[in-house]
Amino acid sequence: MVDISKRRFFKRNAVDETIVRLPWIARPSIFTNQCTRCNKCLDACETQIITIQDGGFPTVDFSLDECTFCYQCAAVCPEPIFNLESELPWEATVSINQQCLAFKNVECRSCSEMCETSAIRFQIEIGKVAQPIIDTNECTGCGGCVSVCPTSAIIVTNTRAVNQLTP
Template sequence: MFDRSRRRLLTRRRKPDLQRMPWVVEEEIFTDTCTRCNKCINACETQIIAKGDGGFPSVDFQRGECTFCYRCAEACPEPLFQPQSEQPWPLVAQVNEGCLAHHNIECRSCGDACEVMAIRFKLQPGSVARPELESSVCTGCGACVSVCPASAITMVNNDNEES
């Protein structure tokens, strides 16, 4: 018999970072203060907030996009959210090598879903157009994530990226 937690430690695989709602306070304050009442989950107009680890709410971009409606914050009885005038979060989309266009298969699903046109396609001689993300335009809404047929788009913290 083996211990899965030990195996994960030895293989150096780590859990993907949980994504909290926009405008939420730091993680430690969030987990100390959130009562897991689910009011934010019920208030979400696009239903992308779900119960995550420990019953704490987290955003699942596979379910759809964030419209930045602020309903999750308004529904929360605890002081867990920054004012709406602040930046909602430092997220931007990141297209990885699993992208169909990187394998010469025509696909522009992410660009079609991107309302602010942060994802554009650059023509490549002898190949299909490849997506290029303009981080300064990306709102981090996640609209591109669920529409990607190859699951090649993730949301990453732009504060941690090298410029």
């Protein structure tokens, strides 16, 4: 008889391409093949948002703070994983789900107050509190809005991967 609880060992390890791992990663699709999990990036991160998740690989956790794009994680990495600092750090943006207080007609603008690029604005609507609007062209994906959201309604995703997954 076959122990079906061990079937997972025969599956390919699927990498979630929508995860925002670290800024300036040159090829996110093969990041898990190149990263040796040395954890030097954790110590180098000035806002301490890099955590270990998902198979022991470093990932940013925006519930802790935002990315300041200091490039320290890339600078200390001994592997050829990162692009140059002069390049775009990542193709990430935020989305706001239905947990948003404004969608429930409760006044809250904490996300827009933290957004340095003013990518999150609030538009006045008749009969409702002002509703959030995201300008994806202005959003850097820094995650500064995530930790201040009282309902955890804001998610940062890798937009390049999301666009590739969408038919």
